[in-house]
Amino acid sequence: MGQSTARDSDDPAYASMIARARSLLPQLRERAARTEELRNLPPETERDLHESGLFRMLQPKRIGGAELDYVALIDCADLLGQADASVAWNLANLASHHWMLAMFEPRAQDLVWGGDPDVLIASSFIFPAGRARKVEGGYRLHGSWPFSSGVASCEWNMLASVVSSDDEADGIEYRIFLLPKADYNILDTWNVAGLRGTGSSDVEVRDAFVADHMTVAVSDLAGGSAPGSKLNPNPLYALPVFSLFPYVLSGVALGNAQACLDDYAEVSRHRISTYNRAKLSDFQSTQIKIAEASAKIDAARLIMRSACIDAMADARRRHIPDMTTKTRYRRDGAFSVNLCTDAVSMLFAASGARGLFTTGVLQRQFRDAHAINSHLAFNFDAAGTNYGRVALGLPSENLTL
Template sequence: MAGDSGKPDAGLSVGPGAASYAAMVARAKALIPELRNRASRTEELRRLPPETERDLHDAGLFRIVQPRRVGGAELDYVALVDCADALGQADASVAWNFANLASHHWMLGMFDRQAQDAVWGRDADALIASSFIFPAGRAKRVDRGYVLRGHWPFSSGVESCDWNMLAGVVATDDEADGIEYRLFLLNRSEYRINDTWNATGLCGTGSNDVWVEDSFVAENMTIAISDLTGGPTPGSAVNPNALYALPVFSLFPYVLSGVGLGNAQACLDDYVELARRRASTYNRAKLSDLQTTQIKIAEASAKIDAARLVMRTNCIEAMADARRGYIPDLAGKTRLRRDGAFSVNLCTEAVSLLFAASGARSLFTSGALQRQFRDAHAVNSHLAFNFDAAGTNYGRVALGLPSENLTL
């Protein structure tokens, strides 16, 4: 598939356990042919087929950043990029749900041990959905916990999950107390799923809506966003790996950025393969002999390689910082968000360039190209990849103004 730049260890170390790390990425790559064959069915179902979920479970992929103490692989954070990159070369919807659901094992590792035990004590393979749209939920503090209510969109893979992490704002009687952002961990019995996911891209992610009506959430089943900004977390007492001391929302784009990367890589690989053997419809000239074809391949591949380098470098350096106890300052955190958005934008530009270069062939619904184009733009529509938002906040902080992102 990808060239040397696509290798998960290309140019940068992934730290301890390199052999097991490489084996996990190899498992993801081994699924590519079958997942590509299922892509149309995945779109028709509007969620992952049961056999795809089983394949991901059997390969151990959902548990790549889960604590080792409960049987997880506890790989470095960059595993989310590398494995999503591999799976995205098959089907972006599969990669999207994999990365989302796998990352929630990582985040649960930062919660109080009682929350971890409530989930993993029942089933260490249990999947956890999420919606991190804070204004969608309102919580009121009560004795020993909170009462939560709200309506959250975009809870990817929610039908497959037994639990959900929902973001909310804690209301107080005195607004002068300031705003508190928290995450609330709820069992499936405590929320309602509305089937709303009819989308033009990432069609197979089942990113439906979730409703909660005045549900009590115990204190130990929540975590303050202020505990996730870097450094030891409530979960560090039982999960001392630096993985569980990373600044969560500063690195949030890299949970999903590998999806756009793998999708773009597949689009490029498909285009190159076609250009090698196809002739122009109009003059029968070989596409591979045309300078325009050669230039477009060079431009798209440069964008993809640059994106991969940015994503992997930032994740690996973040792990190195966490291991030495260093927490990035606000300027460093906004740079991570800027780079996360910019790198995915590069991938989207590469796919758009190749789509346009493909001419009328790109219009056929029977091929992968139209899905890759739709998925690229669906990935790019996520707020984490909105460069206007990330760039504005980076510029504000660089100019000495307050950050507009309160989760950093």
């Protein structure tokens, strides 16, 4: 089995979090079918994630969080993804919102965490889905956002929107708005083929007032100082949010692919071919498939973790990455997930008709792999094009970087 490795072997907090994540794997595997049926995390799974502290891995210590390095998202999602990709997806998603809230103004942090530091926050960062306009003291917001993962479990939501202005000279502004549950409606739209247990339903806001301090401009999340920096000085909260956005979720693809490889290797050790009664482990093609899939997964893990570790090192030096580096982070995030998807697809094809049975895990791993890969952050054409533009001296087309 692939191993998630803590940043430092002498970091007891990091090692403890990894151990707690690993301890959950047996029960998460047992609940995987039920998670798909519910189309949301089972209550007992949500409770386990709370009690383990995993939701709060990136939350500031002053609130009682672990305040671990950003690579914790990769390592913990990698582990949980080896049991159930839907659980890993929601864990990483919702944990990342504690990290982002630490960059909001202190009044927003106090309002959300003051009531309950364990509170969960959903999101949808699809900017064109919303429209906001400036009014006295804040903004009026409306829109309909898809793919708000885990929203049924959350009391708050971070919704991205374009801010409209009557003056064209103002240009386009992207902002994130933090709303309580009472200000949006959840639409039960999540009936899908993969990541079925994530409950990634649509949310709708008809006309909500959002105070200034409950919003943050995307330009304030580009790296370096943020509105919450004085309260939370750890370099973790000085990272460029949307440059590193793929790594919030990329570990899910990694764990799912690792589980697929481990299962394929285990079956191949004992299975007899129905064609000629030979052992599959004796086939050169089986051996090559295992070698190729493991190489793709190991390469993906190295790429993902290196990006997160390098970004933290820059933040500790108070260095804000240039646009070439930011677009490279996006390029590598998409590329590494594509490697994981390729590995799962190859193993699924090599498994023959065995993979078709709905009672087995392989068909779920295949569906989940392609559902993960469908996220815009993992579209290599988009990420690769933008990296190529910047490498050739052209401006970036991604307005969030």
